[in-house]
Structures are given as structure tokens and as C-alpha cells.
Amino acid sequence: MGACTPSGEEPTPTAEPTSESPSPSGGSSGESTDERPEVEAPERPVEMGEETVEGAVAAAKYFMQLHPYINATGDFTEWDALVDQRCVNFCAAARSDADELHDxxxxxxxGDVxxxxxxxxxxxxxxxxxxxxVVDLSVRFAASEDVSGDxxxxxxxxxxxxxxxxxxxSDGDWAVVDAWTPEAE
Known part of the structure; x- marks a missing residue:
């Protein structure tokens, strides 16, 4: 869920899940699991206001930056505004995974990009x-960790x-209609 992988593939965990309480600051195990780190939303690029190749690249990069943000926060406002209903593979799976984690x-x-x-x-x-x-991006995702409700x-x-x-x-804005890994073609 926290890592970004090609559609249909689950990321390989680096360790088995533990039952430790999350403690971002290294505090005692009595801390609540609701002590989530603050995460700033990625800034929407000004170039996204242009119907140009540069605008498309900016929109695609913003889309990729939103992925770890929705996983961290469960805030889908910008994701839903950017993703077209036709993006049913990667887009829908990413949203579903983040929704499930937060629910x-x-x-x-x-998972920084x-x-x-x-x-x-x-x-x-x-x-x-x-x-x-069409925009091609080579992306490096930082290590990430999902913390479950328990x-x-x-x-x-x-x-x-x-x-x-x-x-x-369309209508003066960008919409992502599909995202995939080229090797999946």
C-alpha cells in the first residue's frame, strides 16, 4: 500500500509486520496510534494551468507526488480532482489501497518522490x-512504512x-486517464 508498484503487483515487504505501537518520536509504547506525522500536501505546479507539453509533465509529476500523500493522510481531494473516471487500473487501485488503509x-x-x-x-x-x-517519468520512491490501526x-x-x-x-484543466509501467505493455 505504501509503496508505488506496477498495477496488480504487491510490493515486497522488507520485514514482517510487528505489533509495536507507532512512535514517530521514539516515545513510550503508551502513545496512541493516532499520533500521525504531519504531512504537507504537494504544491500544485503553476505550469498545470497550461495546455502544453510542459503543463502535462507538471501534471504527471504532481499526480505521482499525490500518491504518497494520499497514503499518509487519506485526503483524496486533489487526487479525485486530477484523476479521470477512465483511469481504472493504477489510479483506482492506488486510491482503493489508501482508502482501505485509512478506513x-x-x-x-x-515514500517521498x-x-x-x-x-x-x-x-x-x-x-x-x-x-x-503522454508523459514518461522515471521515479525513485523513498522507503515507506504502513502503520495499521492496531x-x-x-x-x-x-x-x-x-x-x-x-x-x-479538458475544460481548462488536466485529467489523468491512465498510468502504467512501460514494461507492462
């Missing part, structure tokens, strides 16, 4: 999509993943 009283720590490379192209008119853009923890190793993100420009 059970859990949250995620870490670093972009190693980026490129984009478009616009295209493909099938029923007009003004479609205090058990599941760790995930840092890793690098290549993503392809398809977006459309």
Missing part, C-alpha cells in the same frame, strides 16, 4: 480522447520505477 485506522510514513527523468509528447487525438498527452507496521524498500502517464486537457 482501518492506518496511515503511511515516507524524486524524479530522475521526464519527457512528454502531444497533443494526440486517439480513440475517443482529444488533446491527449499499530503493526509493514515496511517497503526504496525503489525506482518507470511510469507512463496519459493525460487529457
Amino acid at each position: 482501518a485506522g492506518g496511515y503511511s510514513i515516507g 524524486e524524479f530522475l527523468s521526464e519527457s512528454g509528447d502531444g497533443p494526440y487525438d486517439v480513440d475517443s480522447l482529444e488533446n491527449a498527452y 499499530g503493526s507496521r509493514q515496511s517497503y524498500e526504496a525503489g525506482e520505477v518507470d511510469f507512463r502517464v496519459a493525460l487529457i486537457w
Whole structure:
């Protein structure tokens, strides 16, 4: 849940879950599991206001930055605004995993995103999509840890993943219509 993996694959845990109480500051085991670290929402890039390749790249990067944010906070406001209903694989699975974690009283720590490379192209008119853009991102995710409602923890190793993100420009804003790993093609 905390790590970002290709659609349908579960990340490999680095350790078995434990029954320790989460203690971000190293305090006593009597601390509540509700002591979640504060997480700032990623800043929406100004370039997202443009129907350009640069705007599409900015939107795709923002989308990737929202992934660890929804896992940490359960706040889907920006995610839902950016993700189109046609994004049923990666987008729906990521939201479902984060929703499940938070519904059970859990949250995620870490998973920060670093972009190693980026490129984009478009616009295209493909099938029923007009003004479609495709963005390729090479992403490094920092190690992360899911903390369940009962205090058990599941760790995930840092890793690098290549993503392809398809977006459309519609009604003056970007919408992610699909995201996948190129090797899954």
C-alpha cells in the first residue's frame, strides 16, 4: 500500500509486520496510534494551468507526488480532482489501497518522490480522447512504512520505477486517464 508498484503487483515487504505501537518520536509504547506525522500536501505546479507539453509533465509529476500523500493522510481531494473516471487500473487501485488503509485506522510514513527523468509528447487525438498527452517519468520512491490501526507496521524498500502517464486537457484543466509501467505493455 505504501509503496508505488506496477498495477496488480504487491510490493515486497522488507520485514514482517510487528505489533509495536507507532512512535514517530521514539516515545513510550503508551502513545496512541493516532499520533500521525504531519504531512504537507504537494504544491500544485503553476505550469498545470497550461495546455502544453510542459503543463502535462507538471501534471504527471504532481499526480505521482499525490500518491504518497494520499497514503499518509487519506485526503483524496486533489487526487479525485486530477484523476479521470477512465483511469481504472493504477489510479483506482492506488486510491482503493489508501482508502482501505485509512478506513482501518492506518496511515503511511515516507515514500517521498524524486524524479530522475521526464519527457512528454502531444497533443494526440486517439480513440475517443482529444488533446491527449503522454508523459514518461522515471521515479525513485523513498522507503515507506504502513502503520495499521492496531499499530503493526509493514515496511517497503526504496525503489525506482518507470511510469507512463496519459493525460487529457479538458475544460481548462488536466485529467489523468491512465498510468502504467512501460514494461507492462
